[in-house]
Amino acid sequence: xGRESMQKLKTASVLISGLNGLGAEVAKNVILANxxxxxxxxxxxxxxxxxxxxxxxxxxxxxxxxxxxxxQQMQELNPGVExxxxxxxxxxxHLSNFTIVVAIDVPLDIALRADAFCRAQSPPIAFIRAxxxxxxxxxxxxxxxxxxxxxxxxxxxxxxxxxTIYPLNDPPKDGMQKIKVHCVEDDDLDLDDGDHITFSxxxxxxxxxxIEPQACLDVSKGKKTIVMAVPVAAAAGTYTRGGxxxxxxxxxxLEYSSLETFATAPGSLWEVDESxxxxxxxxxSEEFLGVFGSPKANTCYGRSGLLHLGFRALDAYVAKHGxxxxxxxxxxxxxxxxxxxxxxxxxxxxxxxxxxxxxxLILKQMAMGARAVLCPxxxxxxxxxxxxxxxxxxxxxxxxxxxxxxxxxxxxxNKELPLEEFSGASAAGRYEGQVSVxxxxxxxxxxxxxxxxxxxxxxxxxFLKNLALMGVxxxxxxxxxxxxxxxxxxxxxxxxxxxxxxxxxQSKSLSGVNAATVMNPALKAVAxxxxxxxxxxxxFNAPFWQSLDVVVxxxxxxxxxxxxxxxxxxxxxxxxxxxxxxxxxxxxxxxPHLTENYGATQDPPEKEAPQCAVHNFPHNIDQCLVxxxxxxxxxxxxxxxxxxxxxxxxxxxxxx
Numbered sequence: 056x057g058r059e060s061m062q063k064l065k066t067a068s069v070l071i072s073g074l075n076g077l078g079a080e081v082a083k084n085v086i087l088a089n090x091x092x093x094x095x096x097x098x099x100x101x102x103x104x105x106x107x108x109x110x111x112x113x114x115x116x117x118x119x120x121x122x123x124x125x126x127q128q129m130q131e132l133n134p135g136v137e138x139x140x141x142x143x144x145x146x147x148x149h150l151s152n153f154t155i156v157v158a159i160d161v162p163l164d165i166a167l168r169a170d171a172f173c174r175a176q177s178p179p180i181a182f183i184r185a186x187x188x189x190x191x192x193x194x195x196x197x198x199x200x201x202x203x204x205x206x207x208x209x210x211x212x213x214x215x216x217x218x219t220i221y222p223l224n225d226p227p228k229d230g231m232q233k234i235k236v237h238c239v240e241d242d243d244l245d246l247d248d249g250d251h252i253t254f255s256x257x258x259x260x261x262x263x264x265x266i267e268p269q270a271c272l273d274v275s276k277g278k279k280t281i282v283m284a285v286p287v288a289a290a291a292g293t294y295t296r297g298g299x300x301x302x303x304x305x306x307x308x309l310e311y312s313s314l315e316t317f318a319t320a321p322g323s324l325w326e327v328d329e330s331x332x333x334x335x336x337x338x339x340s341e342e343f344l345g346v347f348g349s350p351k352a353n354t355c356y357g358r359s360g361l362l363h364l365g366f367r368a369l370d371a372y373v374a375k376h377g378x379x380x381x382x383x384x385x386x387x388x389x390x391x392x393x394x395x396x397x398x399x400x401x402x403x404x405x406x407x408x409x410x411x412x413x414x415x416l417i418l419k420q421m422a423m424g425a426r427a428v429l430c431p432x433x434x435x436x437x438x439x440x441x442x443x444x445x446x447x448x449x450x451x452x453x454x455x456x457x458x459x460x461x462x463x464x465x466x467x468x469n470k471e472l473p474l475e476e477f478s479g480a481s482a483a484g485r486y487e488g489q490v491s492v493x494x495x496x497x498x499x500x501x502x503x504x505x506x507x508x509x510x511x512x513x514x515x516x517x518f519l520k521n522l523a524l525m526g527v528x529x530x531x532x533x534x535x536x537x538x539x540x541x542x543x544x545x546x547x548x549x550x551x552x553x554x555x556x557x558x559x560x561q562s563k564s565l566s567g568v569n570a571a572t573v574m575n576p577a578l579k580a581v582a583x584x585x586x587x588x589x590x591x592x593x594x595f596n597a598p599f600w601q602s603l604d605v606v607v608x609x610x611x612x613x614x615x616x617x618x619x620x621x622x623x624x625x626x627x628x629x630x631x632x633x634x635x636x637x638x639x640x641x642x643x644x645x646x647p648h649l650t651e652n653y654g655a656t657q658d659p660p661e662k663e664a665p666q667c668a669v670h671n672f673p674h675n676i677d678q679c680l681v682x683x684x685x686x687x688x689x690x691x692x693x694x695x696x697x698x699x700x701x702x703x704x705x706x707x708x709x710x711x
C-alpha cells in the first residue's frame with residue numbers, strides 16, 4: 056500500500072459487528088492490514104453450524120458469545136493491533152468512537168440508523184453493510200456524502216522517455232494548443248485516455264517542464280504517441296531533445312447515497328456476469344436497448360438488480376418474522392417471492408421479467424439457503440469487505456460505489472433434489488449450512504475426496520482453511536496431501552494467517568496442516584516437504600496421481616504450475632489453478648475433456664515481479680534487476696528523504 060497508506064491505516068479504528076463466518080473473515084483481513092484498533096461486537100452465541108464457516112469456533116465454543124470467544128485468537132494474528140470485544144445490542148451510542156463501521160447480519164432498521172448517524176458526522180464515518188445468504192452475497196458502502204479517492208488505481212506510476220514533441224495544425228482553443236508526443240519506450244505505452252501527465256527535462260520546449268498535469272486526449276498504444284492540449288505558451292518553441300513524461304494520479308470525488316436512498320434507488324450497479332442478465336438483455340430486445348448504457352440496464356434487467364430486490368425482500372421477511380426463511384421451506388420461499396414482487400410493484404425502477412420462472416427461481420433459491428453462511432462465500436466477501444475497509448482508511452484504490460452483488464447459484468444441481476437430502480441438515484453440526492444448500496450426498500462426497508494441495512503459502516493457507524471448514528477429506532479413507540518445501544519467514548506472517556511467531560523457521564506445510572486440523576479435528580491431512588518436480592517422481596508417482604480426485608495449485612512460479620498441469624492432463628485429474636500479484640488475482644478451473652488446461656495458453660509477461668520472490672529468493676535476471684533497483688532506491692532515495700523529513704518534523708513524523 057505504500058508508507059503513507061500504512062500510516063493512515065494506523066489511525067483507523069474499526070468496529071466489526073456480527074462475528075459469523077463472514078465477520079471472522081473480515082476481522083482477520085482487517086487485523087492483518089495493520090489498522091490501529093478493531094472492536095469485535097456480537098449479540099449472538101456460537102452454534103455448532105458456525106464451525107462450518109468461522110475458523111476460530113468449534114464444539115467447545117458453542118453457547119459462548121462469538122465475539123468474546125474469538126477475540127484472543129484474533130489478537131494473535133497481529134500483536135500490533137488493539138483488538139477488543141463487546142457484547143450486547145448494536146452499539147449505536149458508541150459509533151462516534153470509530154472511523155469505520157462494518158455491520159454484518161444486522162437488521163435493516165438498525166443498519167439504517169447506524170448509516171444515518173455515520174454519514175452525518177464530520178468527517179463522516181465510513182459505513183459498510185455486508186451479508187452472505189447461502190450462495191448469494193452483498194456489500195453496501197457509504198463513505199459519506201462525498202469521498203475523495205486520492206489514487207483510484209493504486210498502480211505503479213507510469214513514465215516514458217520522450218522522442219519528439221510537436222504542435223498539431225489545429226488552431227488554439229480556449230488558450231490551449233494540441234500537441235503530439237512520441238515516446239521511445241520499448242514496451243507499449245500503458246497510459247489511457249484521460250490519464251494526466253507532467254513533463255520534465257524537455258529541451259527546446261522548456262515551458263512544458265513544470266506545467267500543471269494535463270489530460271491525455273488520445274493515446275495510441277502501439278505507436279506510443281499521445282495527443283494532448285497544453286497552454287499555448289507551453290507549446291512555444293521547437294523541441295530539440297530529452298524529456299520525460301510522468302503520470303500524475305488525479306483525485307476522484309465520489310458521491311454516496313444513504314442506505315435508505317440506496318434501497319429504493321440503487322443507481323449504477325456493477326454486473327459481475329452479464330450472461331446471468333434477464334432474457335430481454337441477453338437477446339438485446341428492443342425494451343432492453345431502450346435503457347442500454349444507463350443505470351436502469353443493470354437495475355432492471357441485470358442479475359445485480361434482481362439480487363438487490365432479493366436482499367430487500369429478505370430484510371422485509373426478517374422484519375415480519377424476526378428471522379430469515381427456514382432452510383428448504385417452500386412455503387417460506389413463496390412468501391419471500393411474494394414480498395419481493397410487492398416491493399417491486401412499488402419501486403420506480405422495476406426489476407423486469409420477474410414473472411419468468413428462471414427469474415423467480417433465483418429468489419426462491421435465495422430464500423431456501425438464506426440461513427446458511429457458506430465458507431467459500433464468506434471467504435470471498437470477507438476479502439472484498441476487508442479491502443473496502445482499507446480503501447476507506449487510505450483513500451487508495453477505487454471503492455465500491457456503492458452496492459455490489461454476487462451469486463454462485465450455478466453451483467446448485469440442475470434438478471431439484473428430493474427432500475430426504477435435506478432432512479438431516481439440523482443434525483449435521485458444523486456442516487448444517489452446506490447440507491441445507493447442497494444436500495447430504497454432496498457433503499458425503501466432499502468428505503470422501505482425496506485432494507492434493509501444492510503450496511502452503513498465502514493462497515495455500517486460505518485453501519487449507521476452506522477445505523478444513525468444508526469438511527473436505529474428513530471421512531475414513533480420504534486424504535488431503537499438502538506439500539511445500541519452503542519454511543516460514545517473519546515477513547510471511549502478515550498474509551499467511553495460519554502461522555504465528557513461534558512458527559518462524561518451521562515447515563509451511565507441516566505448520567499449516569497442524570493449524571487446519573485444530574479448526575476441524577476430523578481432517579485427514581498429511582504434510583510433505585517435497586517440491587513437485589521431475590526430481591520427486593519417486594514420491595509423487597503414478598499410483599499417487601491416480602489416487603487423487605482433485606488437485607489444487609497454490610504456487611508462485613509458472614514452471615511448477617506447468618509441471619503440475621502436465622501431470623493433471625496425463626492422469627485426467629481436475630485442477631484448480633490460481634495466483635495473486637499485489638491486489639490482483641486470477642483463477643482457472645481445469646476439467647478434463649471439458650475445458651482447456653493451464654498450459655494450453657501462455658500468460659503475458661508480468662509487468663511487476665512478485666515481491667515475495669524478489670526479496671526472498673530472486674531466481675531470474677528480471678527479479679535480480681528489480682531487487683537491485685529496489686535496494687538502490689531504498690538506500691539512496693527513500694532513506695535520505697525520510698531522514699530529512701524526520702529532522703524537519705521531529706516527533707510529528709513518528710505520530711503521522
